[in-house]
Amino acid sequence: MEAALVGTLAVFEAHPDIPAVKALAGIATDAKFDRNELTITVARENIIAACEALKQAGYNFFEDVTAVDWYPSEPRFQITYHILSMSLKHRVRLIVRLAENDAVIDSIVGVWPAANFYEREVFDLFGVRFSGHPNLRRIMMPEDWQGHPLRKDYPVEGYR
């Protein structure tokens, strides 16, 4: 296995031709090229701009958005977007890191309506809020449920 490339400089120098790299060169804060997968980190305020730029670059298909809870370290939440280009046959992973006390991010439903259910799922199971989402309600758990089950400080057996 090739060693992972870490950092914007290393990744962007080694793979200058990938369209996602070109599109996001201006706003990436971190990047990784590991196991033949490109991961680009952007700042929270740039997520819509990053999605628009990727869409312009030919990444036409939104696959999913999910979160990883790195409790107790900060920034706690890693929001992961998978975006695919059907014509380039290439996938890019976008990452945004959010602090626990301010877990809010702009919704990308305006760019890809497919994000609607996925953002609701992240809101439901992680408690991350998506501002501008048209219908941010719980989707898996009952509406009156307390807590967010996929957080790491939520016990696997649930609260008794």
Added chain:
Amino acid sequence: MAPVAAPDMLNPGVEDVVADAQRHQGVPAPKDQTMVINMGPQHPSTHGVLRLVLEIDGETVVSLAPDIGYLHTGIEKTCEAKFYQQVVPLTDRIDYLSPMTNNTAYALAVEKLLDLEIPAKAQWLRVMFNELMRINSHLVWLGTHAMDIGALTVFLYCFREREQLQRIFEAVAGQRMMTSYIRIGGVSLEPPLGLFDFIQAFLNDFPSKIDQYEGLLSNNPIWINRLKGVGYISPEDAIALGVTGPPLRAAGIDFDVRRDMPYSSYEKFQFNVPVSTESDVWARYVLRMQEMRESVKICQQALDGMPEGPITADAPKIILPGREQMKTQMEALIHHFKIVTEGFAVPAGEATSSVEAAHGMMNYYVVSDGTAKPYRVHMRNADFANLQALETMCKGRLLADVVAVIGSIDIVLGAIDR
């Protein structure tokens, strides 16, 4: 959004009753002349526990909101508490009509993290069983879809062939439905003697059975009238709403993960990807019938070219040793003990795998923190995204068409709610 206070339904006041009536409803309050009706979660044509809240004007659907989560079992949370190899049986239960496809997607993601080389025979077996799973899933789809429309007989014919497939799965994995056959690093068992003859007999027989189904349906005027022109979605909308699988290809987008981003040696097989441009329920029906024929071809190629050799990767610290070795070799016994009691550590990192399941693109996103348990497993099932497109397909159409459209996107609620 602040969480909604729980209505006290044991001792309800007026506001509790109103809150309870409103809390699951995604549709706005009815306008003049429209009525809000509830469909499911116990409804035979919703293929599980899907609940739809429909706003109708006469017989015309004005808006539609799926309400899901009735089958949510927290599989993603459970995965975080299990060793990597213990997650495999959980993946069976997600899309329970094609368990081996789920196994494959999960195994591919973990193998990417472990950097394992999978031997050719295991890859061929994976391809073959993935295609048999596709046939299996499409048979259940055809039977139930036809039953929803009113053609009850087809169901019995489909389950006749499905029974053969279930026997094949039982022969190879010891289990009819929850097979857990495809494991991290390969497959779990050497196929038994006579299995390939059994599969060959099925493949010889099956194309004529597809003709039989088509004979029952394709020229049936009721079937044609119920399907043609119903449930249209434009290719742009299909992409925007994340639709994959047969509904996407029926909309004219020629994308199939097996061909475009091959995994598990799919690049070594010759097959066509059926595409249609009509994008209605009929097109999806025709396309899935063609897909079954293509799957038969792929299975035939896998049988004919089945390589010799091991069925698991050469990684004794990850893959359980055979019983014989375990009883005769000290090292194998130690490895067995360690894998069972402590699992195996997976290098830190994250990996995404993508496979073409019967319902569309299935992705597994696995994050490892370097321990023996996955830090996070996320499944992207086509069913979940395809369900979002239901409203676009049904809006402005008749209420009775909703049933046909649900059948045509082919959902499994286990994959939606996880």
